[in-house]
Amino acid sequence: MDSSAPQQAYDRGNTIFSPDGRLYQVEYAREAVERGSPSVGVVTDDGVVLAARKRVRSPLLEADTIEKIHEVDDHLAIASAGHAADARQLVDVARRVAQHHRVRYGEPVGVESLATHLADHVQEHTQTGGSRPFGAALLVGGVDPGRPGEGVGQPRLFEVDPSGTPYGWRAVSIGNGTDGIRRFFEDRLEGDLPGETQRGIATALEALATTAESDLEPESLDVWTIDSDAATVERLSADEIAAVLAELES
């Protein structure tokens, strides 16, 4: 992004529009997201897949502690891209909302409802002074509970961007390389879901591979699934990821 003179007059804080109606601090926060390694989400026939690349700076780093995907509740997880510390604050908000909902209503929070709540929180940080926007985007993936007796839940996937707008997707990417991944998804899926969870995982990893200069390594990947039937979040082990990668290469 070019920092030419005219824009500089209007990009120093949340509480100011530019003459052409733009909020530059929100746009700069989007740049912070673009700087982060990508996360993707894919809705499948039987759930949601979230996958993320992690920058493992050193073999001494415990890759598990680099948090790109966070379990929020039994039926709901969040993948992030951008400023990691900002994303963690939003995940904390998400956990409080989910817990509050369970305590108050005796049932899991809806996926769209949670995404909307997070988006509201993000928007407030774009309008008031004394703060800055969040430099992180989120993918909220989960399963809306099926009606009693129907059993199977409805998989949902939402993006929350730094402006505080929620969007529902069938397959989506945030962070570095998002444009390429979106084209990959559009070409590959042609508007359909990729099929069962295993196909979803493979599609997600293929999408992430488009942004990598070398082969993907299991330890620099985080892959989680949310199952529509069980409405439970599960994390793939390094071995399970390696198996998928091996299959893709074959």
Place this chain on the structure above:
Amino acid sequence: MDSSAPQQAYDRGNTIFSPDGRLYQVEYAREAVERGSPSVGVVTDDGVVLAARKRVRSPLLEADTIEKIHEVDDHLAIASAGHAADARQLVDVARRVAQHHRVRYGEPVGVESLATHLADHVQEHTQTGGSRPFGAALLVGGVDPGRPGEGVGQPRLFEVDPSGTPYGWRAVSIGNGTDGIRRFFEDRLEGDLPGETQRGIATALEALATTAESDLEPESLDVWTIDSDAATVERLSADEIAAVLAELES
């Protein structure tokens, strides 16, 4: 909008007038509305029609989750244009006001009363420091309850602009292309209502078509009606929208 030197001295915040008595931040917020895809509202003989164009960036996006028109209460909906996250905050305010009114007075809130309440909220964000104006305009459409025994309610349609002023309209547009749509409405309606709801829907879609470079697609349109008799809000399905579009083209 040109950003010449003199104005720059007075356009950095809410708490300052320019020498010629203008509030530049409010005018810039209007630019943010102008950047958004348009929404229109039309009062008909038997209710109100709200319609909006949506930017569906990708076939993978769930178009339903792009919120341009929001149900606020059984008898009242709001269409928006401009900064989507800002609009959602205002819709949240609207829902709280409507719910509070029902609980306190045991009856639905009046359309003008709600629009006025929102306008007050918007104005406060143009006068105090530590915030910025809302970069969104709203169309508040609804039905004022008929007197007991009379049955039919009165359809009303209000615009709330970023300065915090409410205006009542028979047909109105906000967002990109508003000038052209207004001329279309004035030419077509010549001061009258368009007739029954179906004619209103057609007129609304024709109006939106004036701003589109190609044919309108059902999935990038949101159309809602509020019926005077039933005082209920209803959303048209993609098929229903497609049917209207087909009829228009024929």
Place this chain on the structure above:
Amino acid sequence: MDSSAPQQAYDRGNTIFSPDGRLYQVEYAREAVERGSPSVGVVTDDGVVLAARKRVRSPLLEADTIEKIHEVDDHLAIASAGHAADARQLVDVARRVAQHHRVRYGEPVGVESLATHLADHVQEHTQTGGSRPFGAALLVGGVDPGRPGEGVGQPRLFEVDPSGTPYGWRAVSIGNGTDGIRRFFEDRLEGDLPGETQRGIATALEALATTAESDLEPESLDVWTIDSDAATVERLSADEIAAVLAELES
């Protein structure tokens, strides 16, 4: 108003005097009033007349919803000029004060008392930081209750300007063209009241006509009367306004 360099150093906020003891933000707020279409008030032998011109941008706009004159209490109305959203906030304050007075003292608030209260509120917005002056002027017209047994009330008319000063008038104008209207009033009335209400209405409309490039239209006019006897506020219908206009032209 010229924006020369020296003044620019002292015109960016409420909390600062210029070296010559001026409050530029208050003066700029007066410019905002000057930009608005005019409102006039006239005290008559039997009450007060308030009249205002409205800018009806489109035949589709419901002219009734452009609020230039507002009923505040049975015996008191307020006409405004300038920033409409700011004026509405002040009218809200006025209504709360009037209602509070009735509840607490069991009688209508005095006209001067209400104008003074509003002026105090306006002044506070010229002295403290974190806000800006109100970009609106008000005409507070009403009837002070007569003593018990005397029956007839006393008509009063006050201007509240953006500095927060109340002035009592027999005939007055705010908004665009005020200087011309004042000269008209002074020439026409020569210090007297115009007579009965009907003469007052005619005089008010003649005054507004001095600022119009073409003939006045009933739908772009708002005319209200407050009657000394009944101490009630009434709004003229479009037909009643048309009748006065016709008489004036004849």
Place this chain on the structure above:
Amino acid sequence: MDSSAPQQAYDRGNTIFSPDGRLYQVEYAREAVERGSPSVGVVTDDGVVLAARKRVRSPLLEADTIEKIHEVDDHLAIASAGHAADARQLVDVARRVAQHHRVRYGEPVGVESLATHLADHVQEHTQTGGSRPFGAALLVGGVDPGRPGEGVGQPRLFEVDPSGTPYGWRAVSIGNGTDGIRRFFEDRLEGDLPGETQRGIATALEALATTAESDLEPESLDVWTIDSDAATVERLSADEIAAVLAELES
């Protein structure tokens, strides 16, 4: 006042001294007082006289509503010069203090005590941020109650300036033309009181006449007396003022 470059660095707010130890905002507030039409106060043998000139912009303006002198309590009135809206805020403070004193101590507030209280309030607005000094000066005139059995009260006259300092005077002027009026008082009175109330009124009006380009008009004058015996505030009618003016001219 010249606005040379060096001073400009230190004149933008309350919370800053200039290198030579001056508070420019207070000095600019004094300029605001200088811009206002003058008020004078004179202590006489049997009370205090307060008199003020008013700018009556139009014959349609109700001159009575231009408030330059305000009754604060039975035994105490305040004349002001400068920013009228600021002065009214201070008078409101004065009234609350006087009322509170009566309720709490069962006796009228002392004149010096009230002037000191107002001066404290004014000073606070010269030291803290988020506000500006008051652009008004006050003359507090009143009668301190005589000791029980002694009957006659003591007339007192205090000036409160924008820095928040109270000064006691035998005869004093604030507002436009103050230097000339002070010389007039010094020449005329030679340190003595002018005699009885009637002489005091005449002296006050003669003093105001030194600042007028043409003859004084009764309707542009406000004259009040506080009587030591009765400890009551009274306002002269236009006829009474006219009589004094006639006598002066003869």
Place this chain on the structure above:
Amino acid sequence: MDSSAPQQAYDRGNTIFSPDGRLYQVEYAREAVERGSPSVGVVTDDGVVLAARKRVRSPLLEADTIEKIHEVDDHLAIASAGHAADARQLVDVARRVAQHHRVRYGEPVGVESLATHLADHVQEHTQTGGSRPFGAALLVGGVDPGRPGEGVGQPRLFEVDPSGTPYGWRAVSIGNGTDGIRRFFEDRLEGDLPGETQRGIATALEALATTAESDLEPESLDVWTIDSDAATVERLSADEIAAVLAELES
């Protein structure tokens, strides 16, 4: 004081040190003190003498109301120099502290204890934002109560400067001409006390005379004594002052 460019970067507020560790706003507040007419204090064998020059701008000004020396408690008075309104605020603080001490501990507050309390209050206004330092210095003179049975109290004299530091003195000056007065005191007293109260008064007036261009006038002087035996504050009448002046001239 020269206002060269480098210092200007660091002299705009309380919350900032200059690169060489100075607090410019405190130094500018000292300049405000230097601009004020001088006050002096002298410890004598049997008490403390406080004396001050006053600027009596006009023979019509009631010189008694120019407050340079203030009684704070039976045994304690404060003389000030600099910004009079600021000094009065500090005297108000002193009175509250003294009264609180009497109520809480049933005995008069110690002189050093009061001076220290005031100094703390002054310091706080040099460290926090949203305010400015006090532009006044104080001389706190009083008598510390003797032990029960010993009878005679201990006279004490403290200076509180705008930085908020208390200093004990045997003889001291604040305000305009302080350097000359200090030299006078050092030459005259050679480290001793001047003797009894009458000698102290004479010494104080001689000191003030060194700053005057013409002979001192009783009405432009304020002289107070605090007696060690009686622990009471007394103010000299104009006649008493005149007598001392006459003696000095003879």
Place this chain on the structure above:
Amino acid sequence: MDSSAPQQAYDRGNTIFSPDGRLYQVEYAREAVERGSPSVGVVTDDGVVLAARKRVRSPLLEADTIEKIHEVDDHLAIASAGHAADARQLVDVARRVAQHHRVRYGEPVGVESLATHLADHVQEHTQTGGSRPFGAALLVGGVDPGRPGEGVGQPRLFEVDPSGTPYGWRAVSIGNGTDGIRRFFEDRLEGDLPGETQRGIATALEALATTAESDLEPESLDVWTIDSDAATVERLSADEIAAVLAELES
């Protein structure tokens, strides 16, 4: 770090992103960490080793009082680098959290849980105005309690950086010379743990030695161990450190 013109526009506070999505104040806080002498942490087969170099400016300084490593709870210690006063504030937070956890849950706080809590606290200081980021990084080393009956705890080691992100490590360095130490650790450990505690201590001191211009002195070193079995923190004496150093040199 170069301070070129464009970046200067965006590096003055927490509440602002640069056009390329960076938070300069956080990056400058990282520079403050880089200026500090290094601390290292190593996970061993039977616990965690924390070691730090201290700048002992003078032989008169009590080296023990230079706090680089702090005991937080029986089972948990924190090493810091950067601004010492900032680090101590964070250690105070850590102690309160650990104590609160013991009181509330009756068990020691988890190591990752504590590191996460600290990271949240640090992040908040990067997003809100009125503060600055912490100029310190932390190494949180401790032992997560084993399951009842299992006995042995799990050693954990976390870095908390000035952005507020926690990372888990097997061996890590913060402060001056971090890049070199990381390479040393990677070469030496080849992804493994160094073995038992004694080997861990030796490895930690060897790592610190890579940043020293001369031989390490026991008194400028701080070495602590947390034992997995006992879950207790212990500090090495100077003699114990000297013994390890001697062994390394041999």
Place this chain on the structure above:
Amino acid sequence: MDSSAPQQAYDRGNTIFSPDGRLYQVEYAREAVERGSPSVGVVTDDGVVLAARKRVRSPLLEADTIEKIHEVDDHLAIASAGHAADARQLVDVARRVAQHHRVRYGEPVGVESLATHLADHVQEHTQTGGSRPFGAALLVGGVDPGRPGEGVGQPRLFEVDPSGTPYGWRAVSIGNGTDGIRRFFEDRLEGDLPGETQRGIATALEALATTAESDLEPESLDVWTIDSDAATVERLSADEIAAVLAELES
């Protein structure tokens, strides 16, 4: 300290790091300490000695009231250098902490504990906006109580600098000439304590003499001792100081 252009961008407040990770306001506060006359502390075999030079501007100044060393509790005193008013605020904090500790725990506060508490207070004034760092450094000297039955306490000496870091010392100086005094201490003591209290006093005065242009005068010196046995603070009389000085000169 040079005030070159680049640094100026980052030295105007607490809430900002410079690009190289420095806190300039803290460094400028250190300059304020450097401007103050020096204070020294020395730990001896049987206690702690605190000594300070005072600037006695005039023989009329009561040197005792220049507070450089303050008793905080029976067993603990604080010497300061730099901005005297700032130091007094910190001493007030120290006294409250010591008193609170006695009341709450029934025993004297530990020396290191008090120094740490003060350091925390100082640090907070370096991180938040709306204030500035303290322009003073402290030497906290005292005796930690011996275990019951052991009798003799442990002498401790801490420096608290403007960054808010506490350091323990055997001998230390703050204020003007600190570098020279440190070298003197290092040469003289060679890492040992100076012996008994009398030797400690002599060493402290010798150290202060290195910064004086002429012989030290007893009245410009403040010397206090804290005795390990009795755990009591005592101040040397001028005669006692003169005796030590005489011995040093002989």
